[in-house]
Amino acid sequence: NAGVMQNPRHLVRRRGQEARLRCSPMKGHSHVYWYRQLPEEGLKFMVYLQKENIIDESGMPKERFSAEFPKEGPSILRIQQVVRGDSAAYFCASSPRDRNNQPQHFGDGTRLSIL
Amino acid sequence: GDSVTQMEGPVTLSEEAFLTINCTYTATGYPSLFWYVQYPGEGLQLLLKATKADDKGSNKGFEATYRKETTSFHLEKGSVQVSDSAVYFCALMQGGSEKLVFGKGTKLTVNP
Numbered sequence: 001n002a003g004v005m006q007n008p009r010h011l012v013r014r015r016g017q018e019a020r021l022r023c024s025p026m027k028g029h030s031h032v033y034w035y036r037q038l039p040e041e042g043l044k045f046m047v048y049l050q051k052e053n054i055i056d057e058s059g060m061p062k063e064r065f066s067a068e069f070p071k072e073g074p075s076i077l078r079i080q081q082v083v084r085g086d087s088a089a090y091f092c093a094s095s096p097r098d099r100n101n102q103p104q105h106f107g108d109g110t111r112l113s114i115l
Numbered sequence: 116g117d118s119v120t121q122m123e124g125p126v127t128l129s130e131e132a133f134l135t136i137n138c139t140y141t142a143t144g145y146p147s148l149f150w151y152v153q154y155p156g157e158g159l160q161l162l163l164k165a166t167k168a169d170d171k172g173s174n175k176g177f178e179a180t181y182r183k184e185t186t187s188f189h190l191e192k193g194s195v196q197v198s199d200s201a202v203y204f205c206a207l208m209q210g211g212s213e214k215l216v217f218g219k220g221t222k223l224t225v226n227p
Contacts, residue, residue: 004158
């Protein structure tokens, strides 16, 4: 029973390049969340998506960051023109959302390093 | 806005010692409360949760009680093991919201 799958586990980019992070939710889960963990910090909420819909993007930086969860395929977090400050661990979580406040199940994260 | 405050780490204990990691929160209403654990190089795993005042969450020997009067959700374990070494995160979620609000985490090291 596969959990939340994220890839790649590690991603290295040079300043100005694009980073694409992928997340496949647990089977039967239709809700996806992205969080960012800066060094020595807790996780910060970025965005909450359902299939083909962004429900809450209040934690997303206004520029360069975007997220999608298409009808088919994984959710994608896209960071354009990366800068050093984007270096962090990015975690995806999913939940079934058949009731309120269902626990979110996390993937192992993508560790993004910007050179 | 809502926030979670955890005791500063790191915490270093000997095997079989008693563990307490303090967690307090600031929130309107009645949020659900969670403890997550993160082992090195891995994602977060749900350890336990409580959804209303006086609920006690428990799992793998860990316990935490939702105390509304003190807005706290302290994590305890009577006898820690080396395998409990990890970072522990306290978090809350408001009813009607899907956002988890995390504390900064507390790193626990248990020595043999």
